[in-house]
Amino acid sequence: MNNSIYTLMTLTVGVCIPVMSYANGSLAKVVGSPFVATLIAFTVATLSMTIIVTLTKTPLPAVGTFSQTHWYMWIGGLFIVLNILTLTIVPQKLGVGNTLILFVAGQILSSVVVDHFGLFNFSQHAINWQRAVGVLLLISGVIMIKKF
Secondary structure, rough: HHHHHHHHHHHHHHHHHHHHHHHHHHHHHOOOOHHHHHHHHHHHHHHHHHHHHHHHOOOOHHHHHHOOOOOHHHHHHHHHHHHHHHHHHHHHHHHHHHHHHHHHHHHHHHHHHHHHHHHHHOOOOOOOHHHHHHHHHHHHHHHHHHHH
């Protein structure tokens, strides 16, 4: 796939996040718990991925493969739970706009740090004045959107 497809995919998923927040928040109200709503969301996700793996005939790894992993390779699942749970609970309290702005701000700030130091085997991209100004503009935008 070319970069245009990846860009379109990412934008599409970004558009879905407010809808997901609404759907999960609404489900939490009906079932009486954001934790149960998140569990239901993961059940739907697991079933969906099972269908995708089956339809694409993606081979499953041998059981022994898992012994070659390290603990940090498994924390992505924990982070996904934290994302979904946060996006289920917080928009009801702060509003979807404020929630997503803070969500994106956290992603950008951590991305700049990861890039600057080349953490997790990513390419190193030092913070320069243009990136620093971009981060300051982002923080200013977050403050303005939250305040007004």
